[in-house]
Amino acid sequence: MTSLLRRVKTTLSIRAHRRVRGLLEGEYTSVFHGRSMEFDDLRPYIAGDEVRDIDWKATARLGVPMTKRFIASRKHTILVIADTGRNMAALAEHGDTKRDLAVLAAGTIGYLAIRHGDRVALVAGDAEHTVFVRPESTEPHLERMLQRIDRNTTTDAAASDLTKQLEYAAKAFRRRMIVFVIADDRELSEPEQRLVRRLCVQHELLWLRIGDADIMRPEWSGSDMHDVHDAAPIPAFLRESPALRAEFAAAVRASAARSADVFDSFAVSSRRVSSLSDVVPGLFRLLEVHRHARR
């Protein structure tokens, strides 16, 4: 069994992501830790650090930009809510499996959290089961968490029903947490919207939307295709019409815009990602948006 966490770390450290990774760390820090009054130590400036945390005197002394670090006032708990129903075993917009995107996103966030000494918990499930993994702050724990998401999300799993997981999270946790939801990019139903409103009062809510497969993708027009929900085939002869393709693309754009509007109206930071390579920059953008939203 390959280590999912190692894969996440690898993804974070490949060349294209190295810069973003630093940014991501800085972003994470500034979003969730901010500044306490207790000064901890100095460290070299990393792009993304708050400019007002730069210790100008130390910078002048050392010749390198130095940033002040503060002792976090308290440890956070990051609650990852992941949909592991069979909908998430389907393909994402550009051909990766949505599950892989979810694992990478959860792994990245979890890894950042652990590095900051925060604890990570998981609520995952489908229409029939909801599992809760207690918050902890170790890498093996994060690995187990990722394995759980990865293992449970299969085409044989029960149907997706995020309402169940949202309900669970809304009822089970009194303490304020940072809730990070990983779900697909469909418009929220009325009960889900209510739950989202409730959750974002109780907790700090971030929402990663994973774009669904582009059914009309030209590269796929020759292949069979089926809906994971009921194995119903999507006829290939209809996936070639350019007019329908344009209509579909417009509809998907409109739908994504509507979901984004819904989240905006709840003041919940959300971000849509469509492929594996999109996850890390997407998370960065999500954190950035969240930071700006909080101010």
Added chain:
Amino acid sequence: MELIFWWAPLVWLVVMAVVVVTVVIVLRRRAKARLRAPDSSLPIAHRDRLTALPGYARALRRYRLLLAGFAACLVLLLVAAVALSARPAAVASVQPDLKNRDIVLCLDISGSMVDYDKEVLEVFGELAEQFTGERISLVIFNASAVTRFPLTSDYGYISRQFAELSAEFDSETADYYSGTLFGDGSSLVGDGLASCAVRFDTPEVERSRSVILVTDNLVAGDPIFTLPEAGALARDKGVLVYGINPGDTAAKSYLANLATEFRTVVEQTGGAYFSLDDPETIPAIVDEITAQQAATMEGEPELVLSDRPEPFVLLAFLSLCGSLVLGWRLRR
């Protein structure tokens, strides 16, 4: 409209039933075997993103229409194939017509007969222009018979020969009688008829055979065949003899017994006997002869089945074109 292989549709029906049952069974089994999608199939979620689009419904409707049209074309093609394999045929009751007559003109060219011969030739010369399929031969005889030309359907040639003979009759110098004088006597009618009766080639082919014998039956000499013997020969060979006797008139009543013999012989062969005074009446007689031949030849009306595949070939062609066009539209 009649079907020659009326059982062909039944065979098709059985075959199609077997095929349909087999396909249904196989499909059932396959459906049972896999409720899951094949591994090569791409899993996607929320197909309603596509299927809820009005464009999708339109495309699906168009596809279904095309598919229905395609299926209809195939059904039509199948129907046409079934119909063609059953060999549709038009039924016609056909009277066997007289286009297959063989006529031997058997002319007695003894001096008294020449005028009548000319008239007969003229009438047949005109008739020959309207003939299709009939064959005519010309035999002249006096003491012996000479075949001027054997049975032929070359009507131009026939007309020319008739004209030639008529001209020879008129000419002072021509020896149209050459070769006819080898017998013992003159106007040997029995020998002449016998010769004519054996002029029919192709005895195995079913054709009407008739001899038009123009003579006054005034025999001088010692023939090999008497007229009754010749008549019997003709009857044995299934030859109708039509007799035209210019001698059988009140003016020549001394010939009455000869005329009676002639008439008897002719009627025994199934032919008809005509007496005449005047060469002018010959056209009427020839008409009558041909009409009588028609009457005797008119057998049972035959049911003739002739293949009429045209409408179904057209249907098959059109439906094939249709299915090709629709199939091409479907592929796109």
